[in-house]
Amino acid sequence: MSNLDPHAAIVVSDLVKSFGERRALDGISLEVRRGELFCLLGPNGGGKSTLFRILATLSLPDSGSAVIAGHDVMTDAPSVRARLGVVFQSPSLDGKLTILENLRCGGALYGLRGAELESRIRDAATALNLSDRLSDLVETLSGGLQRRAEIAKCLLIRPDVLLLDEPSTGLDPGARLDLWAALEDLRTKHGVTVLCTTHLMEEAARADRVGIVSAGKLVAIGTPEELTSALGGDVISLGVAKEIGADLLSKRITEKTGLPASVVEGEVRLESREAYNLAARIAGDFPGEISSLRIARPTLEDVFVARTGRLFADEHLEPDSRPAPKKKRH
Ligand code: ADP
Ligand code: MG
DSSP: OTTSOTTOSEEEEEEEEEETTEEEEEEEEEEEOTTOEEEEEOOTTSSHHHHHHHHTTSSOOSEEEEEETTEETTTOHHHHHHHEEEEOSSOOSOTTSBHHHHHHHHHHHTTOOHHHHHHHHHHHHHHTTOGGGTTSBGGGSOHHHHHHHHHHHHHTTOOSEEEEESTTTTOOHHHHHHHHHHHHHHHHHHOOEEEEEESOHHHHTTSSEEEEEETTEEEEEEOHHHHHHTSSSEEEEEEEOTTTOHHHHHHHHHHHHSSOOEEETTEEEEEETTHHHHHHHHHHHSTTTEEEEEEEOOOHHHHHHHHHSSOSOOOSOOGGGSOOTTSOOO
16 A cells, blocks of 8 residues: 555554454555554454454464554564554452562563563663552552553553554543553653553544444544544434424425434434524424424434444444453443
8 A cells, every 4th residue: 555654653454354264354554653542443343352352462363464563463473563662451460468579570571681681670660650559469550550550561561553452441530541541651751652442432533543343344544533533523312203204304304394304213313514504494384294403513423323323332243342241241
């Protein structure tokens, strides 16, 4: 792909990956720039973890390529691994050890020792605001602190790129905010490129850029502002009285207003830069045919709806890939 920036931290070109009949990735191309906090947003089952595992050199695509910090994940996995920190959805720390002991073990696995290891541990603990918690047993820490300790472990190799798969899973809203502040810091103060997957809109809205995936395809990419302002204004959602039906009402509204009204999950939706005036007009023009009316600033969810024609909800989940019941998903 000649139009992709050769200095990008991550370049993904036309990746395809199937599991039997199911195409988990259906030709995804995207690029993450150096020093960017990039969020891959998609519903459960959209293909995020499949892409994550390929980037983390844990799984091979059927076709296409992915290059991280100049190294191809398929032909040069060791060089990729040397530049990459990876935080998985499931915890990887030993709860019976302290943070410091976990970091020492992690560092030893990377071949670090002595004064060099201790200095890197200090740096990583400082970056994640953990310096005064190093002697705490991991199992006694809150979920948010545990996640930060995991990220600290990844930083020991001083990676160019940090990959995180749904890092806020199971965290309460306060811990999520802390985690995001830590990721923003890593990007700003330490120049680390961060690629993070999520199914939470509010989280993705804080990223520098967002790639939205659905059914293994990239359906939108850009800054959150670019994506939402590309919509035609505020979003009007109309509940429909049973008698008329959503299809007929949307057709009549389109005829009357000249604006494309669509039907999403039984509601009629349209976008307008004059949403309040327009909504009042529609309510007056179709008395008795509208059961509810909502006007909202466009969100990334609306971008998803506009690009896919579907609400943001779980996609194609196999029973064995559903989230484990004991893990809290928001
Ligand atoms: P996400 O991380 O966005 O929730 P995944 O990448 O885990 O999505 O899954 C994408 C699709 O691929 C889903 O339909 C899922 O059921 C399927 N899938 C993922 N991993 C496997 C696997 N190892 N075997 C069979 N199907 C899989
Ligand atoms: Mg996943």
